[in-house]
Amino acid sequence: MPASPTDTRSRELFARAKQSLVGGVNSPVRAMRGIGRDPIFIDRAEGTRVFDVDGNVYVDYLASWGPAILGHAPPVVIDDLRDALARGTSYGAPTEREIVFAEAVRDAMPSIERLRMTSSGSEAVMGAVRLARAATGREVIVKTEGGYHGAIDGLLAQAGSGATTLGVPTSPGVTAGATAATRLVPYNDLAAAEVALEGAAAIILEPVAGNMGVVPPAPGYLEGLRAACDRTGALLILDEVITGFRVARGGAQERYGVKADLTCMGKIIGGGLPVGAFGGRADVMRELAPEGPCYQAGTLSGNPLATTAGLAVICRLAAEGTYEQLEENGARLEAIIRDSGAPVTVQRVGSMLTPFFTDSPVTNYADATACDTDAYARLARGLLANGVYPPPSQFEAWFTSTIHGDDEFRATEQAFARALEGMA
Numbered sequence: 239m240p241a242s243p244t245d246t247r248s249r250e251l252f253a254r255a256k257q258s259l260v261g262g263v264n265s266p267v268r269a270m271r272g273i274g275r276d277p278i279f280i281d282r283a284e285g286t287r288v289f290d291v292d293g294n295v296y297v298d299y300l301a302s303w304g305p306a307i308l309g310h311a312p313p314v315v316i317d318d319l320r321d322a323l324a325r326g327t328s329y330g331a332p333t334e335r336e337i338v339f340a341e342a343v344r345d346a347m348p349s350i351e352r353l354r355m356t357s358s359g360s361e362a363v364m365g366a367v368r369l370a371r372a373a374t375g376r377e378v379i380v381k382t383e384g385g386y387h388g389a390i391d392g393l394l395a396q397a398g399s400g401a402t403t404l405g406v407p408t409s410p411g412v413t414a415g416a417t418a419a420t421r422l423v424p425y426n427d428l429a430a431a432e433v434a435l436e437g438a439a440a441i442i443l444e445p446v447a448g449n450m451g452v453v454p455p456a457p458g459y460l461e462g463l464r465a466a467c468d469r470t471g472a473l474l475i476l477d478e479v480i481t482g483f484r485v486a487r488g489g490a491q492e493r494y495g496v497k498a499d500l501t502c503m504g505k506i507i508g509g510g511l512p513v514g515a516f517g518g519r520a521d522v523m524r525e526l527a528p529e530g531p532c533y534q535a536g537t538l539s540g541n542p543l544a545t546t547a548g549l550a551v552i553c554r555l556a557a558e559g560t561y562e563q564l565e566e567n568g569a570r571l572e573a574i575i576r577d578s579g580a581p582v583t584v585q586r587v588g589s590m591l592t593p594f595f596t597d598s599p600v601t602n603y604a605d606a607t608a609c610d611t612d613a614y615a616r617l618a619r620g621l622l623a624n625g626v627y628p629p630p631s632q633f634e635a636w637f638t639s640t641i642h643g644d645d646e647f648r649a650t651e652q653a654f655a656r657a658l659e660g661m662a
């Protein structure tokens with residue numbers, strides 16, 4: 239398989255990892271099978287760069303799959319974490335910092351009247367879905383095809399099409415029962431969602447899709463879903479695990495002017511530590527234990543280190559001009575990719591984008607899966623060989639941080655030129 243400039247140590251570690259970790263990794267896409275190569279083992283990350291165990295340096299657009307919006311190891315986070323570490327790593331009891339954290343999230347996202355913290359985005363989604371069912375007394379959850387909401391049974395259903403198709407599990411081990419109340423609709427298809435929402439507890443979707451590559455909502459789509467939910471009594475759950483604090487301080491809800499009943503979050507709000515959260519209307523959240531009967535809990539929920547790191551990031555993101563900077567950096571990367579001559583359609587929302595190997599717009603999962611994934615794999619391998627780290631799959635988002643600048647973009651431009659030369 240094509241390699242990074244030097245990869246002796248990564249190869250050794252991969253061989254060793256496979257003896258004790260399944261597939262050598264702790265999360266499947268990291269194995270880099272999507273781009274036909276072996277994984278690169280990382281030694282450290284700082285600013286816009288990741289450094290591998292063989293001494294190679296990469297301009298990073300993976301951003302740890304989203305959290306590294308200020309770049310890696312930003313001093314504000316590291317300094318606060320140092321202080322927090324000295325006070326202990328976990329108490330299993332409430333802290334003032336959790337209140338400050340919740341207040342900061344509420345301040346950015348007015349639809350969140352009450353919040354519950356978790357240790358991952360998956361857990362946040364699991365809690366929100368259970369709560370939606372408890373609060374409405376209904377069972378069916380509508381989900382968009384190609385939407386990823388974590389490795390939770392009920393939402394691991396993407397097969398099938400049409401508003402009334404019930405979910406078919408996409409993983410062995412997920413029972414038919416677990417997805418029997420999951421109704422699939424194509425992303426950006428308002429008419430299908432309107433039908434599917436009849437009698438449903440909720441619809442859950444990524445307001446800007448990131449897990450089939452970046453697919454923006456069509457004009458009027460989110461507003462239409464809001465109206466359909468109001469008409470049918472179903473709850474609108476926006477999964478802002480990627481978009482929260484990414485596409486605007488108030489997430490996609492601010493960017494598109496739509497209010498969710500429940501919002502799921504993760505990634506950025508943990509500052510690189512394991513975190514998730516869900517929140518929303520006070521009358522719905524009140525159903526949750528200990529106020530209500532709907533059970534949800536977590537040993538490390540509201541963990542002091544994770545809360546500290548997330549709070550440091552959220553506070554820094556409130557600084558004047560941050561989102562203008564993120565927009566500009568995203569636009570610069572987009573321009574580099576477009577001008578490179580790669581035969582791609584670039585889709586971008588703020589500081590998240592995907593170059594799709596197709597010449598037409600990608601509006602849903604069917605469009606995304608029709609792209610030339612082999613070409614993406616060749617491009618990604620070429621970029622890695624030339625010092626740029628893209629997501630190792632066509633169906634993921636590239637992220638720019640607040641601190642990507644001239645150096646990084648110049649290096650990226652050169653890497654694209656060399657990678658495309660190699661592809662030709």
Ligand SMILES: Cc1ncc(COP(=O)(O)O)c(C=O)c1O
Nearest residue numbers: 358359360386387388479480504
């Ligand atoms: C939109 C979305 N929701 C939920 C999740 C699950 O989050 P976690 O991996 O923290 O469990 C992800 C993870 O990538 C995600 O992108």
